[in-house]
Structure formats: structure tokens, C-alpha cells
Amino acid sequence: MSKEAxxxxxxxxxxxxxxxxxxxxxxxxxxxxxxASDLSDNLKQPTWSAAKSVIDRQTYDLLxxxxxxxxxxxxxEGRDQHAYAIxxxxxxxxxxxxxxDEQVAEGEELLDTLIDAAVTAYRRNRTTPPAx
Numbered sequence: 704m705s706k707e708a709x710x711x712x713x714x715x716x717x718x719x720x721x722x723x724x725x726x727x728x729x730x731x732x733x734x735x736x737x738x739a740s741d742l743s744d745n746l747k748q749p750t751w752s753a754a755k756s757v758i759d760r761q762t763y764d765l766l767x768x769x770x771x772x773x774x775x776x777x778x779x780e781g782r783d784q785h786a787y788a789i790x791x792x793x794x795x796x797x798x799x800x801x802x803x804d805e806q807v808a809e810g811e812e813l814l815d816t817l818i819d820a821a822v823t824a825y826r827r828n829r830t831t832p833p834a835x
Contacts, residue, residue, distance in 0.1 A: 710797060711807055717794050718810050721817060725791070728784065735788035736825030739818050742766070742792075751792075751822055752815045755799055766796055792818065 704712075717725075726732060739751040746762075748754040758766070770793040777785035795818055798811035 707801060707804070710801060711804065714794050714798060714801075714807060714810060717791060718814060721791065721814070725787065726817060728787070731784040731787045732821045733825055734785055735791055735818060736821030736823075737829075738788055739792060740822045740825050743822065751795070751818045755796065755815070758796075758799070763796065763799070767793065770796070 739754075743749065743751055743754040746754040746757055748757060770789050774786050774789040774793065777783075777789065791814070795811065795814050798807055798814065801807040802811065
């Protein structure tokens, strides 16, 4: 299986999980919104979608490395919601490079809409993560 085909399979598994259960996990969505909000703010963009549009290759590579390292650390330490939030952002970021595939491009749009909604929800209530 090619790297692109493997990504596509895993990408759609993440989308399916978000639709079925992930988007109902308030703390994980809050964490995702928090991280995406911070990254967007650092790039001086109003949304995650807009932030992705201005990321250069160096920033892309740095984010992927950081996501991998922090995601693995959170997973090892049993912080599954943190790892999940990072995983979703990672798949969104990688999808940026796979837009030539129409299905991935459509899935990216759906995923980024959800992430942007999580950013908006986080910004409305920054101090209190929701209870699960």
C-alpha cells in the first residue's frame, strides 16, 4: 500500500470516528480547539483553516515533528484526549498536501470545519474545559 493510500485510509477512519464519537467528547474537542486556536493566533490568522493556508514548508515540517513528539508523549502518559486532539490536527495538516485527491480534499474541508468550530467554542469559554 502506498503512503498516500495508507494516509487516505487512516484519514477517513479519523473522520468516521469524529462523526460517531469524537465530536461528542467535550474535553477532547476543547483541547483541540485550544491547540488550534493557539497555533492560529501565533500565525496571526482567525481560524485553523486560515492558518493552514499561510503555513510554509518549514513551519509544516516543524508542526508535524512537534505533533508526533507531543502526541506520542501524551499517548504514553495515558492522556488519550490530548493525543486524540493532536491526531486530528495532524491529519488535517497532512491533508493539506493530499488535496489532489478529491475525496481527501472534501474530507479536509469537513475536518477543518469541525476544527474551526472547536476553535470558536474554545474562544468563547477559554477557562473551563467541559466535563465529559
